Amino acid sequence: MRIFIVGAGSLGMMYGLRLARGGARITFVTRSVEQASLIAGKGGKLVEDGEEFVVVAKAVSMSDGMALAEDELPGAGDWIWITVKQAHLTDELLASVSSLSARGAAVLCLQNGIGHLPRIAAALPAGTLIVPAISTEGALRESPDIVRYTGRGTLMFGPLRPGKTNAEEEEITQKMLVSVLEEAGITAELSNQMENRIYEKLLINAVINPLTAIFGVKNGELPLHPSRLRLMSALFMESRAILARSGLNEEYGSWEKVLAVCEATAANESSMLRDVQSGRATEIDWINGGIAGLAREAGIPSPLNDAVAAMVRALH
């Protein structure tokens, strides 16, 4: 099994280097030519618990990806991981992934928010196995060839709609990936509840991310002020109701869990707050914008998701 990591950002680098260190056959497919030549030249550096590991792996840039020899290209049984942010999931990138997956490789999608899976499915060859994934691990890319592994967690993936895939063969492909991950010391879980897990993560992000960005506070500070807590609660209730209409099971996504995440990540700045502070585009369109989209499909209003989305866009 070969694994092609498309987009060597923080998560892609962290998983790719940990897998390569564990003996897996990794090819990074980077967006820039510079990053590919850096990693291909002297390896990527993984910083973990204060230790540094230089890991050698293949790397090509997206524009050079098609220049790989026939036998270096992914085929049946191989995996392509799309680890770029939704904002970088352009038609051009999807066209490259489509070419890469033409010989039957499966595709794992590690985006935050929602909205990407239908787009990816529409762009890839019919019959491609596409599985959504959620990571609770932490990573911070310090430079194009250095990534810091900042928080242990789990990589979960599985079919989006269990029972609708063509079954046994696809299940084996996914179980093989779990065993390759575990060999590399990565905790992985094959889930048949991915929609619930995606919605639950979306719900937590939809409350914490925009409000920490608007109020300019760390996750732990968010619930400490009465009007912030009231807005969290109102945004949670609106979002929970919309996600429930769209299929979120009632055992997922509790208010207590949102507060527990604020507490567990108290000293962290949310990615949205960091993006706003750095003047980068945020993921708002796929988080609260994604929930607003589900609301529109269901014909129900989403005033608070619209509100925080408008305010975060104004902060860019």
Add this chain to the structure above:
Amino acid sequence: MRIFIVGAGSLGMMYGLRLARGGARITFVTRSVEQASLIAGKGGKLVEDGEEFVVVAKAVSMSDGMALAEDELPGAGDWIWITVKQAHLTDELLASVSSLSARGAAVLCLQNGIGHLPRIAAALPAGTLIVPAISTEGALRESPDIVRYTGRGTLMFGPLRPGKTNAEEEEITQKMLVSVLEEAGITAELSNQMENRIYEKLLINAVINPLTAIFGVKNGELPLHPSRLRLMSALFMESRAILARSGLNEEYGSWEKVLAVCEATAANESSMLRDVQSGRATEIDWINGGIAGLAREAGIPSPLNDAVAAMVRALH
């Protein structure tokens, strides 16, 4: 000239008692029977610069208003001041004001925000002189019969659309009111730019009020944090553009003025913050909601006004 003050809240009480102390013929028309009997019984108390003045004035409750003797009712040359908040401007209240104004009294409207003038005009007898007013004075009602005069300012009023009134007689009625006000030591200004002034006040309120309520800060603290300042600026620009489309003259409503008001009232909590903290309904529907309404009429979007309105409503 007799002046009937409908709604003895902070502004109504402050003006009514100052006018009565100055010799004007005042009748309070209160919403509650209790307040009317308190004021009619032992007078209202005006607290000004540490001094207390007990002022005797007529007072009837709205439900008893029609029980006034024929010669106690307002007629041509008299004024009815509507000083209730927009939330209290019910159909029932407008019906009472309509009866009171049936004999030709003029009507002065002291509401914040916009949206009330067409409603009032539709409810009152055709041909009634209706003038909008803006006060920059401060008042705090401490109990149903005690009001504190907290900040000196000006009462401005005038025809909403100059030239569209039936001219001379109405101008005399308004000038008479100015002289009665000045006799009582109240600084008054007859303006033929009321629409601009209303829009300018609306613009300032639309930026400061919802954001101080959302962030839970005093006026002076609002611009001190980068994301708050960015949201102020974005909300100002959106609102300014909508008001300009609706007729705001470009010499009114500058960004510097918004910042100057924050500074001049640095230690104050905005009325919207106080309302939110006390669990009272806010004036959001007539401030940012009013601007959103103008945007809809003009067929342009108002995402940030919609956003802060949704968030303030969630804080109630």
